[in-house]
Amino acid sequence: MTSRVALVTGGTGGIGTAICRRLALTGHRVATNYRNEEKARAWQAQLRAEGIDVALAPGDVSSDEDAEAMVRAVESQLGPVEILVNNAGITRDTTFHKMSTLQWREVIGTNLDSCFNVTRPVIEGMRARKWGRIIQIASINGQKGQYGQANYAAAKAGMHGFTISLAQENAKFGITVNTVSPGYIGTDMVMAVPEEVRNKIVAQIPTGRLGEPDEIAYAVAFFLPDEAGWITGANLSANGGQYMGW
Ligand code: NDP
Numbered sequence: 001m002t003s004r005v006a007l008v009t010g011g012t013g014g015i016g017t018a019i020c021r022r023l024a025l026t027g028h029r030v031a032t033n034y035r036n037e038e039k040a041r042a043w044q045a046q047l048r049a050e051g052i053d054v055a056l057a058p059g060d061v062s063s064d065e066d067a068e069a070m071v072r073a074v075e076s077q078l079g080p081v082e083i084l085v086n087n088a089g090i091t092r093d094t095t096f097h098k099m100s101t102l103q104w105r106e107v108i109g110t111n112l113d114s115c116f117n118v119t120r121p122v123i124e125g126m127r128a129r130k131w132g133r134i135i136q137i138a139s140i141n142g143q144k145g146q147y148g149q150a151n152y153a154a155a156k157a158g159m160h161g162f163t164i165s166l167a168q169e170n171a172k173f174g175i176t177v178n179t180v181s182p183g184y185i186g187t188d189m190v191m192a193v194p195e196e197v198r199n200k201i202v203a204q205i206p207t208g209r210l211g212e213p214d215e216i217a218y219a220v221a222f223f224l225p226d227e228a229g230w231i232t233g234a235n236l237s238a239n240g241g242q243y244m245g246w
Contacts, residue, residue: 014187183239
């Protein structure tokens with residue numbers, strides 16, 4: 001496989017780490033963003049101990065100025081971004097009638113505005129070079145909705161609308177744009193859910209377990225090779241069979 005430059009947002013998190021690791025192990029040059037430098041350098045050192053090098057650039061993906069600076073910092077270290085994985089995300093769960101403006105805006109800003117903020121500075125270069133891969137990490141809850149997650153489900157469903165529009169606009173430029181929609185994966189985000197609630201979730205998953213971060217990384221990697229150039233505007237559900245709709 002050709003070695004490409006890949007930017008994975010939120011690479012220091014549970015799923016992001018698995019994506020960075022898998023992309024680096026398949027020969028790509030990988031970068032991610034951070035907000036806390038000390039934490040990110042410790043994470044980078046852990047991966048280096050495994051023989052994996054991931055470049056770092058500061059940036060909050062909910063800010064368009066930060067995102068632009070982050071992309072330029074990655075480019076100056078590794079070269080033009082050829083693969084973008086919009087993975088950074090947060091939850092601020094509560095039922096809608098109790099939801100604050102801040103809880104709404106933080107979730108939309110980090111999960112959805114970020115797709116605009118980070119993709120905008122990379123898209124012109126991809127179009128000029130006639131090759132690119134853009135992948136959004138959405139969620140099963142953007143497909144089926146979720147009690148207590150009107151903000152998150154709206155953002156994740158919005159990522160799919162973003163994907164299918166960008167896919168149409170950029171197909172002639174050798175750029176594919178796809179979404180991976182994970183089900184429940186055993187990262188900090190899900191382990192923060194009370195155990196009793198988590199057990200009820202697991203009971204609804206046909207495979208009878210939470211997913212592993214690398215199972216999402218595998219789904220991302222599927223879209224990357226040249227052979228995947230015909231696959232664009234797709235949504236790949238990776239959820240242990242919990243939801244089998246679009
Ligand atoms: P984690 O909480 O483990 O990691 C989230 C990552 O995003 C961290 O690196 C975090 O950095 C980063 N991040 C958060 N906010 C910002 C921001 N404003 N700017 C820059 N970076 C930010 O989450 P997961 O690995 O579990 O989730 C990754 C993605 O997968 C998310 O989009 C999530 O919605 C989605 N997903 C996860 C599921 C799961 O079961 N875990 C299920 C379905 C979808 P920092 O350390 O600075 O906070």
